[in-house]
Amino acid sequence: MKILFIASEIDGLIKTGGLADVAYALPKALCALGHEVKIALPAYQQIQSVWQTWPKQTFESKINHFMTEPVSAYQGDFNGLALVAIAHKDSFNRNGIYDERQQAYSDNPFRFAMMTKASLDWCQLNSWQPDIVHANDWQSSLAGFYLAEHFKHESFFTNTRSILTLHNAAYQMYCEQRELTYLGIDERFYTEQDFKQQDGLNLLKGSLGFTDGIVTVSPGYAQELKTELGGHGLTDKINSLSQPFKGILNGSDESQWNPESDIYISSHFSASDLSGKQQCKLDLQQRLNLASEVSKPLLGVICRLTEQKGIDLLIPAFKQLMQANQCQIVVLGSGDERLASELLELAENNQQNFKFINGYDIELSHQIEAGCDAFLMPSIFEPCGLNQIYSLRYGTLPLVRQVGGLKDTVCRLADDYTNCDQATGFMFLEANSTALLRELERLLAVYNQQPDIWQQLQQNAMQQRFSWQKAAQQYEQFYQLLLSQEKAAHPLI
Template sequence: MPPKPKQKILMVAPEAAPFIKVGGLADVVGALSKAVAERGHDVRIVIPWYAGMRHVSEARPLEDPLLIVKLGGHEAYARVWECPLPGSDAKCYFLEHNRYFDTPTVYCGPSGDETDNGYRFTFLSRAAMDLCHHLEWYPDIVHCHDWATGLVPIYLNTNERETPLGRAASVMTIHNLQHQGWFHRRIVDYAGLPATVFRQDGLESMGEVNMLKGGLYHATKITTVSPTYAREIQQPEGGCGLHHLLRYRAGDLIGVINGIDMEEWNPATDPLIPANFKAGQMKGKAECKAALQRAYGLNVDPSQPVYTVVSRLFDQKGLDLLAAIGDRLMEQMHIQVAVLGTGDAGLEQAFQDLAQRHPGRFAAHLAFDNELAHLSVAGADFLVMPSRFEPCGLSQMYAMAYGTLPIVRSTGGLADSVEQYIEGEGIGTGFRFDHPTADALYYTMGWSCATYYDRPKELAKLQKNAMQADFTWDQSAGIYEDIYGWALDARRAAFSE
């Protein structure tokens, strides 16, 4: 097979690891950019410069740093900084514009709320276009990430159509369809887009601008973060109101499961855990388990299985199901549970109450703590992830890399990444259930508990299977490489008509 042609790829995103991160989107942008750059492509990332970003000590202003951003009826300005993506040949550009981005939070502006997000991310999308002209660097592919960049494909099909940038193909990735970017229609004027894009060309939804809808309508190709999620979002129950559009674009919609950064999440080298280990040499995992129990105030007991949660505490994650069965688990199973995360106040209180009723056996640490997250994944026997929907999920992959078996609902990327245990055969990498009910979770945790106590040899086989699963970005990056090629072919064909 001849080598694939090298391409110029621009990633436009609201966040990117390791600079600033709210969720998995940032991890994907950073890791995918790195993996694609390793294949020889010229990859560049554009994100805002937020207050308090990390790993920017090497950032330097461009030689000509003042960028003119051509918005509707007026011009604005941004100062552009350049920085290498750590550990990669990819390059990052940061857009400094204090009116919108002088804040340490990605999705809340300097005003402290989300009221100006339509303007903030319109500015990002328009500035990304103007930066290409400023640099006289024109990508083959513009890869847009989620609703915050939904105007980019529209710009490419309208204002930029007859410019050198207009021949770039666009790829729009849906990280979570639930978040769509709804704003007042005045955003169209602020963006300087033709009025026709509102009513006729996909941007309008229920009288308002829907940024994600517009991006999906105009993108050359659409991806989402797992094959199962790509099918789920074409159905009314999973489509968040956009299932008709996604069915219409089904021929251009491709599900590609995310990978994980094995430099950060590797039990053999992880500096954040007290002892390293790998498949076939698991002594260090026992040390991590004891350290986990001490960190959470659980009884230090190597004989009891530890179930952990590392998650945001929101309805999507299904953790109300765990809260509902917490007392029953403590009364009827010899297990320990450790919860790490923040979110819904009612859920936080429910887990605190369980910890008070069952000291030494149920614990909740209601904060974000990266070091404790690594220890929780490394030291636990099982990870509980009963999501109502999960576009991809990364925690289950981190867990498997550390020999911690996931207990998941069969949805989205969880169904694609966790192979169901077949009792008696030692096949599988975790435990799955179908229905988002408290009983389904309870009985699946009971199944895992019985396996822990009654079939330890099979449990060890499942751990080995999980640790040998390949969740690196290399395979997924190869699929994206193909998608970029298909998108570019389609764009060129459109211009030749």
């Protein structure tokens, strides 16, 4: 199959979250299955050194009835993947990707709509006829709409099917009604059944009705999206859809996240020889100026500092743990300034046992996964999650909340320890600090008092495999299902 994969970020070039990991690893796995994949993304200023030397095509892209915009497309290779970088005026020649100083760009809807429409125009210009157009999150969600409405009278895309993957449906892109014209959305689609929400537009909600198939990044998240509690306000819309809807669990890139070959850690290790993990712990303690105490459990957190990630639950628990001098903690992340300030205060008051690094560091993230004893991920919601998967591979036992992809990937140790041969970590349900602290104390008790059980869980965890090959095969089957069916029919088209 020929697959056009449209994404706003890709790991190794530009990244803010898990979408980037998928945009690199899934196309790579699909290519390994024999498919021809081209990844379309914005020609960001930050990656200009990569795309500016590639062959350039300039053409016009018509996004609405009164605007025909000049666009340039640069096609080249990145780590064996075929990329098409879309440049449009000053849309992507900016300091940020989606925002600056935590202020979102006001023209984000138009910027990414242009990228999406131009990607489809590029296919037509080059007579490269995709079987599948694979959009990702709100940024490229309009791909299905443009195929259904803008290209409905052209035969070029007649046999093309569209798919939209929801990596995080909480981000939906709301904008004002006046954006309809600029985005090329006819007034007849400004209804509660389509793009209208209150007095404005909801791009993700509206786009769901035009794509031929929808995928979420875990079976658990697919179930939650159909419930009022976990649907981010999209429950009625999702439950009304007739298109195929499936949860496919993300994989882990073994070429990057493998303790036996990780280029960022000083000592490699495996399930059969964990001695290197102890050295990684010492190395991490020394790098972060923590007390070099091998026997004291070291807990790690790597995430965006947002309410979604459960940082508000962690901070009260951290304060109690520090008062009791029970463990060491390292947190790597950035985001909410209030949360960052509270974490910084904790670090200043507990310099031997608590370290907060405000930002993101790929090398340090690998060292945290390798050197920590446990990894904390108490997300309020989590579509899939990748760090708990990485943690399992490194024998860093995850403690997670029972939601989304976390409950799909971690097996909780029973209170009576009867499932020691299967358990891979710790889990709690209630979204409050009391429940989190209760499970944390249980984790610490097993670490300190039941070393045989802890080692058994490590062995169980390190034997888990979440391969992109398996995920790619499921996507392949989903593509084939869409191609065997008629296109999704919208009543107004």
